[in-house]
Amino acid sequence: MAPKLSINLIDGFxxxxxxxxxxxxxxxxxxLFRVLAAxxxxxxxxxxxxxxxxxxxxxxxxxxxxxxxxxxxxLVETLATYDCTVEIEFDDQAVxxxxxxxxxxxxxxxxxxxxxxxxxxxxxxxYGTNIDTYRGISDYPVTGVELKVSVRDPRPGGGIALRKALxxxxxxxxxxxxxxxAGLARRSKRLICFDCDSTLIRGEVIEMLAAHxxxxxxxxxxxxxxxxxxxxxxxxLRERVATLRGLDSAVIxxxxxxxxxxxxxxxxxxxxxxxxxRTAVVSGGFxxxxxxxxxxxxxxxxxxxxxxxxxxxxxGNVVGDIVGRKAKAxxxxxxxxxxxxxxxxxxxVGDGANDIDMLSAAGLGIAFNAKKVLQEVADASVNFPFLxxxxxxxxxxxxxxxxxxxxxxxxxxxxxxxxSDDEEITPQEAKS
Numbered sequence: 001m002a003p004k005l006s007i008n009l010i011d012g013f014x015x016x017x018x019x020x021x022x023x024x025x026x027x028x029x030x031x032l033f034r035v036l037a038a039x040x041x042x043x044x045x046x047x048x049x050x051x052x053x054x055x056x057x058x059x060x061x062x063x064x065x066x067x068x069x070x071x072x073x074x075l076v077e078t079l080a081t082y083d084c085t086v087e088i089e090f091d092d093q094a095v096x097x098x099x100x101x102x103x104x105x106x107x108x109x110x111x112x113x114x115x116x117x118x119x120x121x122x123x124x125x126x127y128g129t130n131i132d133t134y135r136g137i138s139d140y141p142v143t144g145v146e147l148k149v150s151v152r153d154p155r156p157g158g159g160i161a162l163r164k165a166l167x168x169x170x171x172x173x174x175x176x177x178x179x180x181x182a183g184l185a186r187r188s189k190r191l192i193c194f195d196c197d198s199t200l201i202r203g204e205v206i207e208m209l210a211a212h213x214x215x216x217x218x219x220x221x222x223x224x225x226x227x228x229x230x231x232x233x234x235x236x237l238r239e240r241v242a243t244l245r246g247l248d249s250a251v252i253x254x255x256x257x258x259x260x261x262x263x264x265x266x267x268x269x270x271x272x273x274x275x276x277x278r279t280a281v282v283s284g285g286f287x288x289x290x291x292x293x294x295x296x297x298x299x300x301x302x303x304x305x306x307x308x309x310x311x312x313x314x315x316g317n318v319v320g321d322i323v324g325r326k327a328k329a330x331x332x333x334x335x336x337x338x339x340x341x342x343x344x345x346x347x348x349v350g351d352g353a354n355d356i357d358m359l360s361a362a363g364l365g366i367a368f369n370a371k372k373v374l375q376e377v378a379d380a381s382v383n384f385p386f387l388x389x390x391x392x393x394x395x396x397x398x399x400x401x402x403x404x405x406x407x408x409x410x411x412x413x414x415x416x417x418x419x420s421d422d423e424e425i426t427p428q429e430a431k432s
């Protein structure tokens with residue numbers, strides 16, 4: 001049985017697909033529809049794209065059968081004056097509705113090659129998934145491509161096997177591949193919560209403090225084991241903080257002044273806030289160290305541990321409950337409730353084992369240059385050292401990111417803000 005048109009044709013009309021292509025210039029669409037109007041055409045569907053100055057305009061129209069020959073001639077003649085070619089295909093089985101894409105697949109790499117796209121396309125085909133559209137979303141610091149796809153089984157859980165296959169392919173070919181359900185669930189994200197150490201900033205605050213006590217290497221080894229999930233985080237934190245006993249509290253200010261943001265961090269926060277997202281940080285580090293950075297970035301919510309200080313000296317203890325694995329997830333839920341959001345509207349980004357519960361609780365959990373134990377439970381993984389890759393996974397393209405940057409440059413007279421983004425790593429360096 002032939003598919004039915006979801007929009008009724010005028011009685012006696014025939015459906016036709018009209019495709020105009022050529023250099024982008026003003027007046028092309030006006031000319032095309034002027035000709036269609038002269039022949040009494042009916043518009044059923046339309047789509048236009050501009051790719052690097054090249055126009056492609058497609059329309060599904062209905063027209064009276066007796067005008068078909070003259071319509072074709074008039075379109076060809078008129079659009080030729082705009083250096084455009086036109087194709088017309090009359091198809092009584094044409095279906096005007098666009099495909100409903102069930103998922104979005106984001107590919108990020110430096111570079112992204114034709115071979116990468118070929119292998120991704122093959123995996124999608126192997127799992128009965130159709131590619132509906134492609135679009136480029138980023139050309140720096142990495143190349144980003146978004147595919148809208150329709151999986152064989154669009155019901156919740158229907159894409160799990162495909163997600164696993166794409167994760168395995170990502171590891172094998174060395175590009176980041178994220179798949180997320182498309183539609184309102186994706187567009188409704190409004191709260192993003194970041195881990196701090198080795199996610200929002202480079203390095204670990206506890207190790208920076210320990211360096212002042214001559215214990216950096218010792219503390220770093222314990223930190224690494226905790227982030228891999230080999231030892232309990234809370235126990236390991238108390239052990240590491242104990243090495244700070246006797247340090248002058250002035251070292252806190254010294255460390256705070258020397259915090260270096262992860263490349264793309266300022267861009268990421270600025271863009272999210274310009275687009276109406278709320279931002280949060282939950283840290284196993286220390287509030288006294290990160291508060292100046294939190295204020296500078298205008299983060300909406302923050303939770304971190306508190307170092308005990310007596311007589312201007314660190315006691316080697318933490319005051320109050322420790323912000324560990326379970327607490328991070330609990331705070332994310334509190335932030336969502338305070339923002340009037342459901343948990344599916346949240347995103348969590350982290351790098352270590354103590355972020356597992358937070359990423360699992362979020363609507364979208366993103367592992368950022370993470371330990372394997374976290375990558376195994378995350379919805380998506382970023383393996384290049386640029387935090388603004390997170391924006392690409394959310395479907396925010398480079399034009400929107402640059403627009404947010406331009407807005408900041410305009411409002412902050414005398415500064416561009418890009419210079420303070422600490423983006424010392426180049427795309428070339430990211431290859432190594």
